[in-house]
Amino acid sequence: MFDVAIIGAGIVGTSIARELSKYDLSCVVIEKSNDVSNGSTKANSGIVHAGYDAKEGTLKAKFNVLGSEMYEKICEELDVPYKRNGSLVLAFNDDDLRHIEMLYERGLKNGVKELSIIDKNTVLSLEPNIQDNVVGALYAKTGAIVSPFELAIALAENANENGVEFMFSTTVTNIYKENDVFNIETNNGKFKSRYLVNAAGLFSDEINDMLGGEKFKIIPRRGEYCLFDKSVGNIVTRTIFQTPSNKGKGILVSPTVHGNLFVGPNAIEMDKKDDVSTTKKGIEEILKGGSRSVKNINPRDIITSFAGIRATSDTGDFVINVPTKNAVNAAGIESPGLTASVAIAPYVVSLLENEGLRLTLKNNFIKHRTNTKLFIQMTDDEKKLALSSNSAYGRIICRCEHITEGDIINAIKRPLGARTVDGVKRRVRAGMGRCQGGFCMPRVVEILSRELNIPMTEILKSEEGSYILTGRTK
Amino acid sequence: MERDLVIIGGGPAGLAAAIEAKKNGIDDILILERDKRLGGILQQCIHNGFGLHVFKEQLTGPEYAQRFIDEVEKLGIEYKLESMVLHLGEDKKIIALNPKDGLFEIEAKAVVLAMGCRERTRGALNIPGSRPAGVFTAGAAQRFVNMEGYMVGKKVVILGSGDIGLIMARRMTLEGAEVKMVVELMPYSTGLKRNIVQCLEDFDIPLLFNHTVTKIHGKERVEGVTIAKVDDKRQPIEGTELFVECDTLLLSVGLIPENELTREAKIEINPVTNGAYVNELMETSIEGIFACGNVVHVHDLVDFVTQESFLAGYGAAKYIKGEKSNSANKFKTKGLNGIRYVVPNIIHPENVKDAVNFYMRVSDVYHNVNLIVKDGDKVLYKSRKNHVSPGEMENVKLSKDILQKVEGDELVFELEEVAI
Numbered sequence: 031m032f033d034v035a036i037i038g039a040g041i042v043g044t045s046i047a048r049e050l051s052k053y054d055l056s057c058v059v060i061e062k063s064n065d066v067s068n069g070s071t072k073a074n075s076g077i078v079h080a081g082y083d084a085k086e087g088t089l090k091a092k093f094n095v096l097g098s099e100m101y102e103k104i105c106e107e108l109d110v111p112y113k114r115n116g117s118l119v120l121a122f123n124d125d126d127l128r129h130i131e132m133l134y135e136r137g138l139k140n141g142v143k144e145l146s147i148i149d150k151n152t153v154l155s156l157e158p159n160i161q162d163n164v165v166g167a168l169y170a171k172t173g174a175i176v177s178p179f180e181l182a183i184a185l186a187e188n189a190n191e192n193g194v195e196f197m198f199s200t201t202v203t204n205i206y207k208e209n210d211v212f213n214i215e216t217n218n219g220k221f222k223s224r225y226l227v228n229a230a231g232l233f234s235d236e237i238n239d240m241l242g243g244e245k246f247k248i249i250p251r252r253g254e255y256c257l258f259d260k261s262v263g264n265i266v267t268r269t270i271f272q273t274p275s276n277k278g279k280g281i282l283v284s285p286t287v288h289g290n291l292f293v294g295p296n297a298i299e300m301d302k303k304d305d306v307s308t309t310k311k312g313i314e315e316i317l318k319g320g321s322r323s324v325k326n327i328n329p330r331d332i333i334t335s336f337a338g339i340r341a342t343s344d345t346g347d348f349v350i351n352v353p354t355k356n357a358v359n360a361a362g363i364e365s366p367g368l369t370a371s372v373a374i375a376p377y378v379v380s381l382l383e384n385e386g387l388r389l390t391l392k393n394n395f396i397k398h399r400t401n402t403k404l405f406i407q408m409t410d411d412e413k414k415l416a417l418s419s420n421s422a423y424g425r426i427i428c429r430c431e432h433i434t435e436g437d438i439i440n441a442i443k444r445p446l447g448a449r450t451v452d453g454v455k456r457r458v459r460a461g462m463g464r465c466q467g468g469f470c471m472p473r474v475v476e477i478l479s480r481e482l483n484i485p486m487t488e489i490l491k492s493e494e495g496s497y498i499l500t501g502r503t504k
Numbered sequence: 505m506e507r508d509l510v511i512i513g514g515g516p517a518g519l520a521a522a523i524e525a526k527k528n529g530i531d532d533i534l535i536l537e538r539d540k541r542l543g544g545i546l547q548q549c550i551h552n553g554f555g556l557h558v559f560k561e562q563l564t565g566p567e568y569a570q571r572f573i574d575e576v577e578k579l580g581i582e583y584k585l586e587s588m589v590l591h592l593g594e595d596k597k598i599i600a601l602n603p604k605d606g607l608f609e610i611e612a613k614a615v616v617l618a619m620g621c622r623e624r625t626r627g628a629l630n631i632p633g634s635r636p637a638g639v640f641t642a643g644a645a646q647r648f649v650n651m652e653g654y655m656v657g658k659k660v661v662i663l664g665s666g667d668i669g670l671i672m673a674r675r676m677t678l679e680g681a682e683v684k685m686v687v688e689l690m691p692y693s694t695g696l697k698r699n700i701v702q703c704l705e706d707f708d709i710p711l712l713f714n715h716t717v718t719k720i721h722g723k724e725r726v727e728g729v730t731i732a733k734v735d736d737k738r739q740p741i742e743g744t745e746l747f748v749e750c751d752t753l754l755l756s757v758g759l760i761p762e763n764e765l766t767r768e769a770k771i772e773i774n775p776v777t778n779g780a781y782v783n784e785l786m787e788t789s790i791e792g793i794f795a796c797g798n799v800v801h802v803h804d805l806v807d808f809v810t811q812e813s814f815l816a817g818y819g820a821a822k823y824i825k826g827e828k829s830n831s832a833n834k835f836k837t838k839g840l841n842g843i844r845y846v847v848p849n850i851i852h853p854e855n856v857k858d859a860v861n862f863y864m865r866v867s868d869v870y871h872n873v874n875l876i877v878k879d880g881d882k883v884l885y886k887s888r889k890n891h892v893s894p895g896e897m898e899n900v901k902l903s904k905d906i907l908q909k910v911e912g913d914e915l916v917f918e919l920e921e922v923a924i
């Protein structure tokens with residue numbers, strides 16, 4: 031019997047798990063995928079929004095601003111790449127100017143700090159690659175970028191080090207209450223808990239139904255991206271938004287924390303919740319859209335394209351409430367959900383407390399992660415030490431990102447370590463560079479097989495069924 | 505550590521350069537190779553067809569490499585394996601990493617860049633669709649099959665008719681997979697004619713020209729691809745789409761010289777080849793840094809790599825011994841009218857040993873043309889070609905004698921139609 035069961039190991043579920051791990055509780059995270067962060071959290075813009083976007087008074091606005099303020103500290107505690115690079119919302123005409131003024135006002139009401147409206151020359155001096163027909167911009171100095179999946183993995187690792195259990199490849203299929211205890215049925219057996227959190231992202235409406243909460247519906251909306259080579263990662267240094275118009279929210283162009291550049295996303299309403307394929311039309315749309323803001327975007331420099339799905343709730347806002355006694359929904363967390371998640375977590379915990387969950391702070395809570403540095407990031411002395419403990423740190427496996435075998439072994443051996451090729455990629459970037467694993471993928475498969483002691487043929491790219499090898503040669 | 509000559513990459517290019525430098529009197533040579541063994545990409549090319557020009561016999565890739573590895577051993581040339589060069593400075597300072605020595609720095613008098621090339625990937629082509637397992641570059645698949653002994657799929661479509669793709673079509677078929685087709689964007693193959701015959705035609709594998717893959721299907725593992733015909737601007741024609749069921753897509757869509765280090769050292773790079781500009785001794789825009797093999801331009805035959813690399817080794821030796829002339833007497837080379845590029849790019853006639861082999865690729869398929877070399881209006885060379893194709897590198901050998909008589913500052917290589 032657990033005190034709390036959390037359904038979903040996206041950024042919301044892992045934030046809540048880490049928050050709960052500060053207290054003397056037994057918690058479990060139940061996740062249908064075989065790794066942390068395989069839902070919306072793995073494919074989004076990675077922007078820590080300043081908070082001028084969401085309408086005042088909404089949960090989105092409240093938790094966005096709070097979250098944005100909390101980010102730097104959490105990323106520092108967990109040693110996750112985060113960069114306050116600032117963001118610009120560009121205006122190209124009078125309508126746009128009026129709109130950014132509205133956003134400015136809204137930002138002030140929401141409590142966003144360091145907002146200003148800047149003129150054309152200032153825009154171009156900050157960002158010389160912006161198109162010359164820009165007329166002004168809203169400048170939010172507190173806008174930042176983060177690696178979303180690395181943060182979710184870090185939160186989960188840290189929660190796990192502090193005692194939270196994680197059940198992967200476990201899908202919740204039904205929930206019923208018996209004597210005030212949640213019976214959670216899954217493909218992997220039944221779990222019992224006294225309290226329950228629904229952080230199931232795109233499927234949070236279905237979990238809410240199982241709990242008998244007030245109905246809402248998740249509308250999946252897909253967004254496609256193109257990711258560019260590091261050689262063009264500095265075309266812009268800030269995150270460049272467009273003014274939303276009747277044609278849509280606009281395409282953004284931004285550097286990533288690792289020095290690549292991305293362009294996207296569009297927004298396509300879907301009837302399926304799991305179709306993350308990209309389309310020719312979508313890619314053309316975002317490249318065209320990106321070029322409206324920024325010069326010198328050359329499709330030749332694309333290293334990969336991908337898509338993610340937003341869990342848009344038909345209520346128009348995040349759904350954070352109590353669907354039934356002793357349960358909390360953290361549902362419909364679409365953008366700015368990545369930003370908001372770190373602030374939603376303590377709020378969800380306070381709702382659980384309202385429901386009667388007893389909270390006693392642990393005195394042995396481990397706040398920081400250890401042993402997180404990649405070999406290339408180490409100081410000379412740290413490098414020497416790493417090499418003397420394991421010569422595998424001297425063997426480069428991913429030539430593009432200079433990731434060593436030692437780094438990959440670490441990614442596998444860490445708490446909730448990598449078990450798939452994509453798991454390695456998201457933890458230590460092997461395969462994320464310009465050759466996209468063309469060189470290192472066979473080697474990573476070999477290392478996974480050796481370290482986990484499972485046959486090469488059973489190593490997966492990502493989810494169940496994504497086998498890489500079909501058997502031995504003759 | 506200080507060294508006279510450091511060679512980055514122990515493939516056929518690096519090995520040949522090392523051997524030739526040694527034979528020309530340089531003793532202090534170090535080859536740095538990031539793989540577990542010498543030989544480069546040849547180690548995974550277990551098919552026949554190497555060495556027809558250099559050894560006048562048919563060798564497999566590993567056999568061809570072994571001849572050079574044996575020579576390196578015999579000459580006592582030092583090499584370090586599992587040693588990846590991470591940085592190269594304009595001042596020829598090298599930082600490398602291996603499990604035994606950790607990070608180490610070398611100050612080299614001369615450097616030969618012989619890092620080879622890498623394969624273009626799905627991302628570079630931007631093929632839409634899902635992102636399941638089962639999409640491999642042909643080289644990665646080749647590594648699994650030939651070096652590790654694992655099969656990568658059962659029903660295969662190959663995009664691109666580059667040599668690696670053709671070779672893998674045969675290999676996968678022999679291993680019991682069904683290779684459904686090879687799909688090629690262009691109206692011609694970039695692979696060698698003999699590979700098309702021996703790897704596809706002999707196995708009845710269809711080769712579809714003017715086609716491409718427009719979508720990848722399958723959630724976890726590839727379940728199929730959509731192919732479509734393309735128009736003369738290489739754009740898919742609507743209405744010609746066809747779904748092909750398969751569990752594997754191999755990409756053989758081109759190679760890119762591996763020039764991260766070259767760029768870091770601020771060596772000038774030719775945007776056409778994606779390799780360094782080089783002179784008659786295979787020297788780059790930085791004096792004392794030479795380059796050869798696939799890192800300069802992508803070759804189809806290792807024999808040419810070897811020849812070019814001997815020259816780089818010879819050049820490096822001359823440079824180290826201070827015998828290289830720096831006279832201002834020089835001219836450039838240029839490809840025009842159907843010649844996409846020429847290597848080398850700059851010639852100082854004094855430094856030429858006996859002759860220069862100029863390597864070049866044409867930009868399209870042509871029939872009945874003359875390949876001519878002109879100094880101003882003067883035709884220095886003319887050769888009749890019945891058929892030229894971008895897939896097969898052309899070469900023209902001009903003697904020192906001819907080169908010394910060049911008067912202009914540019915030697916032009918071009919194709920000329922022959923009236924029939």
Ligand SMILES: Cc1cc2nc3c(=O)[nH]c(=O)nc-3n(C[C@H](O)[C@H](O)[C@H](O)COP(=O)(O)OP(=O)(O)OC[C@H]3O[C@@H](n4cnc5c(N)ncnc54)[C@H](O)[C@@H]3O)c2cc1C
Pocket residue numbers: 037038039040041042043060061062063066067068069070071072073074075076077078079200201202203229230231232233234252253254295338339340341363364365366367368369370
């Ligand atoms: C295109 C796009 C761009 C975005 N850009 C930004 C941005 O720049 N900034 C920002 O702040 N936000 C952004 N967001 C929003 C942000 O990505 C999301 O708010 C956030 O990732 C949601 O996290 P989550 O944990 O709620 O959902 P998820 O990450 O989807 O996690 C839910 C998890 O629940 C699991 N699950 C579902 N059903 C079950 C079940 N029955 N049993 C067990 N497990 C289950 C899923 O497998 C999944 O792992 C963007 C979103 C998208 C799609």
Ligand SMILES: Cc1cc2nc3c(=O)[nH]c(=O)nc-3n(C[C@H](O)[C@H](O)[C@H](O)COP(=O)(O)OP(=O)(O)OC[C@H]3O[C@@H](n4cnc5c(N)ncnc54)[C@H](O)[C@@H]3O)c2cc1C
Pocket residue numbers: 512513514515516517518536537538539543544545546549552553554555587588589590618619620621646667668671762765796797798799803804805806807809
């Ligand atoms: C699949 C395939 C089939 C082929 N078929 C034929 C054929 O039938 N007949 C034929 O004649 N030719 C064939 N070729 C061509 C021939 O193999 C190549 O042209 C030749 O191998 C190129 O030699 P190279 O030394 O330039 O490059 P490579 O062989 O690629 O060697 C480069 C070496 O440099 C190393 N390296 C790179 N970067 C670093 C670094 N930073 N630090 C240390 N080391 C580094 C690499 O590990 C590699 O060993 C084929 C090629 C391929 C790929």
